[in-house]
Amino acid sequence: xxxxxxxxxxxxxxxxxxxxxxxxxSAETVLDDLAQTYSEDLQNLKRTHIRVLRIIREYHLxxxxxxxxxxxxxxxxxxxxxxxLEEMQRYRWVERVESGENGGRRVVxxxxxxxxxxxILSRWLLERYRREAARRLLEELRLGIEALSxxxxxxxxxxxxxxxxxxxxxRLARSRLxxxxxxxxxxxxxxxxxxxxxxxxxKDAQNSEELRRNLFSNTxxxxxxxxxxxxxxxxxxxxxxxxxxxxxxxxxxxxxxxxSQRRRRFTLAKLRVLKFLSRGIRPLIYFxxxxxxxxxxxxxxxxLFSSSLLGIIYLVIPTLYYLLSIIFLAIACTLIxxxxx
Numbered sequence: 382x383x384x385x386x387x388x389x390x391x392x393x394x395x396x397x398x399x400x401x402x403x404x405x406x407s408a409e410t411v412l413d414d415l416a417q418t419y420s421e422d423l424q425n426l427k428r429t430h431i432r433v434l435r436i437i438r439e440y441h442l443x444x445x446x447x448x449x450x451x452x453x454x455x456x457x458x459x460x461x462x463x464x465x466l467e468e469m470q471r472y473r474w475v476e477r478v479e480s481g482e483n484g485g486r487r488v489v490x491x492x493x494x495x496x497x498x499x500x501i502l503s504r505w506l507l508e509r510y511r512r513e514a515a516r517r518l519l520e521e522l523r524l525g526i527e528a529l530s531x532x533x534x535x536x537x538x539x540x541x542x543x544x545x546x547x548x549x550x551x552r553l554a555r556s557r558l559x560x561x562x563x564x565x566x567x568x569x570x571x572x573x574x575x576x577x578x579x580x581x582x583x584k585d586a587q588n589s590e591e592l593r594r595n596l597f598s599n600t601x602x603x604x605x606x607x608x609x610x611x612x613x614x615x616x617x618x619x620x621x622x623x624x625x626x627x628x629x630x631x632x633x634x635x636x637x638x639x640x641s642q643r644r645r646r647f648t649l650a651k652l653r654v655l656k657f658l659s660r661g662i663r664p665l666i667y668f669x670x671x672x673x674x675x676x677x678x679x680x681x682x683x684x685l686f687s688s689s690l691l692g693i694i695y696l697v698i699p700t701l702y703y704l705l706s707i708i709f710l711a712i713a714c715t716l717i718x719x720x721x722x
Contacts, residue, residue, distance in 0.1 A: 514575035525637035
């Protein structure tokens with residue numbers, strides 16, 4: 382009765398939002414309430430259960446009828462699906478319906494209201510855990526992003542690369558944790574466990590060439606697919622030099638989260654200095670251009686009156702000013718291109 386009371390309260394709250402506007406509630410708030418209501422069912426949910434529930438639901442959405450037992454078996458690929466169906470019947474997630482058809486026997490499985498709710502809740506919870514773990518891991522990579530994107534025109538590419546790296550690390554962490562802990566309940570693997578395992582993978586990748594190669598390969602493949610436009614034939618043609626450059630950037634990205642506090646402070650201080658200098662590049666370029674134009678004008682004017690020694694001196698001085706400004710600009714640009722190691 383408690384569960385039905387909770388569901389009824391949620392229904393009334395949603396009704397108030399739609400018809401009366403008495404309360405503002407996001408979709409996630411509703412799903413949080415449903416997850417609390419069906420917490421016991423979620424704790425019993427295994428990976429095999431989720432797979433079978435999705436098979437039944439997708440079949441019903443595609444054909445507008447519930448699948449037969451044989452059709453579920455064909456899609457699942459094993460007769461072990463019958464054991465899973467029996468378990469879900471005990472939990473009242475699916476119903477087994479028998480009927481006579483042309484003198485024969487027809488058995489179909491259909492989802493109950495609880496089963497349909499679990500399909501939506503499980504997908505939402507797992508995606509929520511994945512997104513939260515990837516977000517936390519991306520924050521750990523923030524120092525590396527700042528170090529690799531001193532020049533503003535490179536920031537978008539570095540941020541996309543770091544985002545894909547975080548997603549791939551979490552995906553690999555999820556597959557590892559599911560093998561260890563999710564045999565009894567898939568919901569047991571939460572966002573904190575995913576984050577810790579993904580961070581551990583980045584640390585192990587520094588010492589394991591095989592793991593690093595696999596992680597970087599998957600990351601770059603996904604990165605290039607996201608970067609290229611649909612239908613672009615050059616999507617599969619990536620220059621070797623660019624791929625090596627991105628691999629080096631990935632190597633730097635996975636190192637920054639594990640720097641000591643002293644080195645992190647030093648790196649942050651160096652980044653602030655370099656960013657301060659980078660802001661002066663454009664004014665320096667403008668200043669150099671103005672000096673250059675002035676020197677040309679003065680040189681042209683003094684050339685007409687350079688018959689005397691004083692005229693020659695006046696001709697040389699603007700040129701020296703211009704030369705000094707160019708040298709200063711070159712030094713500034715060289716400092717800007719330096720990156721923390």
